[in-house]
Amino acid sequence: MNLDELIQLDETRLDKTAVLQQIEQNLAKRQFNHPTSFPTFQLQADGLANNTLSAELRQTLAQLNEQVGQLWLDPQLPPAHTITQQFSNWLKRPFHQLVVFYVNKLGEQQNEINDQMRHILRRLIAEIDRPDPPTTS
Amino acid sequence: MQQALRSWGLRSDIFAERIHPGLQKDVVLYSQYHPQAEDVLLFHYSLGSALSDYLLALPQKLLLRYHNVTPPHFLVGANPWLRTGAAKGRHDLPLFANRTALALADSSFNEQDLVAAGFPQTAVLPLVQPDELFHIQPDSALLNQLSDGRTNLLFVGRIAPNKRQEDLLKTLYFYRQIDPTARLHLVGSEDGAGGYGRFLRTFAQEVGLEAQVQFSGQVSLAQLAAYYRTASVYICLSEHEGFCQPLVESMRFELPIIAYASTAVPGTLGGTGILIQQKHYPVLAELIHLLVTDRAMRESIIAGQTERAAAFATDKLLAEFEGWMTAVLNN
DSSP states (O other): OOHHHHEEEOTTTSOHHHHHHHHHHHHHHOOOSSSSSOOOEEOOOTTOOSOEEOHHHHHHHHHHHHHTTOOOOOOOOOOOOSHHHHHHHHHHHHHHHHHHHHHHHHHHHHHHHHHHHHHHHHHHHHHHHSOOOOOOO | OHHHHHHTTOOOOEEESSOOGGGTTTEEEGGGOOOOTTOEEEEEESSOOHHHHHHHTOOSEEEEEEOOOOOGGGGTTTOHHHHHHHHHHHHHGGGGGGGOSEEEESSHHHHHHHHHTTOSSEEEOOOOOOTHHHHSOOOHHHHHHHOSSOOEEEEESOOOGGGOHHHHHHHHHHHTTTOTTOEEEEEBOOTTOTHHHHHHHHHHHHTTOTTTEEEEESOOHHHHHHHHHHOSEEEEOOSOOSSOHHHHHHHHTTOOEEEEOOTTHHHHHTTOSEEESSOOHHHHHHHHHHHHHOHHHHHHHHHHHHHHHGGGOHHHHHHHHHHHHHHHHHO
8 A cells, every 4th residue: 555645635735744654653553453444244145154245245236136126117108287288198198008018028027037147146256255165186 | 596697687497307395486397498589598417308308409599507427337226217317318418519509517527528528619617506505504403412522524415326425434434443432424315315325324234333324314504504513524435526516615614625536526626635546444544533633734734625615716606607608698
């Protein structure tokens, strides 16, 4: 870690060398619990415990969990403020419903694929993180 | 901006595609706009929508105010609606290039997008903010609550994945090993945050910070002033900002800033505050510690920031805006 490259401050007002020295001294005397990385998290997947995830990977997986199964559309019609617009939407609605009926059928199939992919990803991460088994030769 | 336009004798109405309940009195749905040949349209651009398509089809003179569009990859998994709007916003921007008399960017960083999109006439005009926030009486109850001797770290901005609030939690995690009284205030709306807000709460809980992180939601101006007045350090680890108005607010509230050097942030700070090129959390914690404990360093940082804030003085920016408006109207 090069503190000089890491930190940028107004050198016309501050003695940057002194500031960096102070930080180095403080870092040296301080015993941070996790000096270089943030705590990792246990992976609870498919019985493969004892594996850890970085916070970033954990967030990505959490977002994926939330998204899986959300492929579903409702008919989308523009807001109607006048009687003409309401009449126009009334005419359009059955056609929209017909289209989304078939789109949602496709969506259901894609949801299943996505769910499988999610399980595969979790398992892969767990397998990659597992220590190599001892060799017999 | 509307107040300024009206004070110059121009008629000004605001139209939008969606209206926040608190703005129902001042804003009208764009479907109720009746175009007149002599109208000049000032379009605030930050997201793609049906309104973009509507404006592209109108013949009226157009001035585009570009606030940047969050890159859609930040919004994957958080808010599908916003992600779609962001993707459309990025896609549609070049379509406005030859349709626009002038494109005004909040920052030089934003102007680069406009130039890349082919806009022939661009200029930089930083965000114009009314001075009310800096003169309002801070919310006294909140002021008392926050003035209890604990160290307050502050971030202001909506809860959004590009703003990387989880990195602020990580910083707090380390800083509390130096100052166990410290807490973090995440001040900003959670509208549109989707699963990201839930992720942040779970994250805070799992690292034992749930009681030390406050999610304020949307706040009033008086409450916002109280947060600024009682904070020890403003910290921003966002990875995408088109301008970052809270940096200017922190300058004006004499609050020292530590920020991650991404997108428009270095330009807004203009060499003041403290910029970090990499998110090294123990170093961030030490920097906060220095700003809290080293009075001379704190005052030097604040002096630089105060000088920088003059570049964003409301009167100065409004005079520039008037110049640009006059040029567009007379052209």
